Amino acid sequence: MPTMIFVNVAVDDLATSKAFYEALGWSINPHFTDDNAACVVISDTIHLMVLVKPFFQQFTSKSIVDATVSNEMQLSLSADSKEEVDAMLAKALAAGGTASGSQDFGFMYSKSFDDPDGHHWDVMWMDPVAAAGGGPQLTEEELRAGISTT
Structure with a gap:
């Protein structure tokens, strides 16, 4: 089985993020999507997890970078x-x-x-x-x- 990658990013508005990535032609996996996160399927081996910031914060003790002013x-x-x-x-x-x-x-x-x-x-x-x-x-x-x- 090839290695898969799950990139996780913090977002402000989950609905806006889902709509943006769907407009790129990618799909949302409903089995791994709820009010806190969505799994965007880019390919069979690449997935993007978009997580609202409070939920994302649970997975790290570091501060979340503001991607509009800093490049993470x-x-x-x-x-x-x-x-x-x-x-x-x-x-x-x-x-x-x-x-x-x-x-x-x-x-x-x-x-x-x-x-x-x-x-x-x-x-x-x-x-x-x-x-x-x-x-x-x-x-x-x-x-x-x-x-x-x-």
């Missing part, structure tokens, strides 16, 4: 094409997300967005030939030129 992590997902990257960004923006950057190195292409709670997502495509070979080595100037914050 960047969640990256692969796409099969540049067009799929663009389509996911369009869905995120239409559902209330905010664009937060892009990269285009030719062999690798990505767009980023923040969900309504500020959690940072990146959707990226990489040329399969480049991925198999480890990708080209980029200079510092090429790296800076490929990164945009728009």
Whole structure:
């Protein structure tokens, strides 16, 4: 059985979060969803648990990061094409997300967005030939030129 990942994020409004992620084309698993949390099924092996902040707090002694002002992590997902990257960004923006950057190195292409709670997502495509070979080595100037914050 392949390893599964369950990413847990704290949210302010569970209904808004569920609607946002459903608008991206992902589904809600009703067996693991209640008034405190929802299980968003991204793929057979990737699940996102959105938990209201008071419930989330029960699982950690640390303070919960305000994702609108601090970046707790960047969640990256692969796409099969540049067009799929663009389509996911369009869905995120239409559902209330905010664009937060892009990269285009030719062999690798990505767009980023923040969900309504500020959690940072990146959707990226990489040329399969480049991925198999480890990708080209980029200079510092090429790296800076490929990164945009728009």
